[in-house]
Amino acid sequence: MKKRNQIIAAGALSVLAVLNVESQIKVKTKEMNVNYANELEIVNKLSTQSAIVNMPVSKLLDAPGNEALKDFFFTPVKNKEALKGKKIAVIVADGFEEIELTGPVWYFKELGAEVEIVAPKFNPAPERYGLAYSEMSKTHVMAIQYLQPVGWIKFDKTADQIKVSDYDAVFIPGGAWNPDNLRNDKDVIKFIQDFDQSGKLIAAICHAPVVLASADILKGRKLTGYWNIQIDLKNAGGIVVEAPVVTDGNIITSRHPIDVADFSRAVENWLIKK
Numbered sequence: 001m002k003k004r005n006q007i008i009a010a011g012a013l014s015v016l017a018v019l020n021v022e023s024q025i026k027v028k029t030k031e032m033n034v035n036y037a038n039e040l041e042i043v044n045k046l047s048t049q050s051a052i053v054n055m056p057v058s059k060l061l062d063a064p065g066n067e068a069l070k071d072f073f074f075t076p077v078k079n080k081e082a083l084k085g086k087k088i089a090v091i092v093a094d095g096f097e098e099i100e101l102t103g104p105v106w107y108f109k110e111l112g113a114e115v116e117i118v119a120p121k122f123n124p125a126p127e128r129y130g131l132a133y134s135e136m137s138k139t140h141v142m143a144i145q146y147l148q149p150v151g152w153i154k155f156d157k158t159a160d161q162i163k164v165s166d167y168d169a170v171f172i173p174g175g176a177w178n179p180d181n182l183r184n185d186k187d188v189i190k191f192i193q194d195f196d197q198s199g200k201l202i203a204a205i206c207h208a209p210v211v212l213a214s215a216d217i218l219k220g221r222k223l224t225g226y227w228n229i230q231i232d233l234k235n236a237g238g239i240v241v242e243a244p245v246v247t248d249g250n251i252i253t254s255r256h257p258i259d260v261a262d263f264s265r266a267v268e269n270w271l272i273k274k
Helices: 002-010 034-044 057-062 067-074 098-110 177-182 186-198 210-212 229-235 257-273
Strands: 085-092 114-119 140-145 148-152 169-172 201-205 245-248 252-253
Touching: 002 148, 057 067, 057 098, 067 098, 085 177, 085 186, 085 229, 098 114, 098 148, 098 257, 169 186, 169 257, 177 210, 186 201, 186 210, 201 210, 201 257, 210 229, 210 252, 245 257, 252 257
Parallel strands: 085 114, 085 169, 169 201, 201 252
Antiparallel strands: 140 148, 245 252
């Protein structure tokens, strides 16, 4: 079991440079007053496993019924050139579900694809909203495991810098916060709309199909998504199907992290046929 956990850490979960959140927080003790120390103690208590509902990857893979998902990560990829020459854009913002990005990205890279991480251009909210941004926000996006932040991933480009002609596919991971951050970004929405017009592959998992709803490209198309957003997909004109993965033309969708293996292979098969 220890060896398998090491494989996970070295493989899918470390395919990108994910930095521990806590290592990015530098507190100067001499500048701390009593009130701040008390606040920090409260924050630390909130960030313990008992206080925050999370979804550790090891627990997910070891859960009964997820044997096929576990095998997906532990089985070596045979054809290392299946997607050679293909280029995939991963569009992502803060709050993406870790395994829904690192799993597929690991697999696509193992198959020989080139993958670029694309985030919205840094655009802080007005001061009156009271949001505090770290310097990391300008160059990285934050990963979560359900509700718990777990680290950062550096992005390669911003959405205002990319062109449809540069990619063969676009992939959007889930996580409840990530799609919500993406769907209001004009550069992301315009890119998704143009990508759909090109007929190239658009793949979205879990909560991510709501970004396609915001791009208004779902009318009359079959798809699936996380159960809580299925009503939103229907309201956008989509035909919701209850299945691990649904392919309709150039759109591939899945419901949940448990579908990562089926989702990744569906993307692989679609791109191979092209």
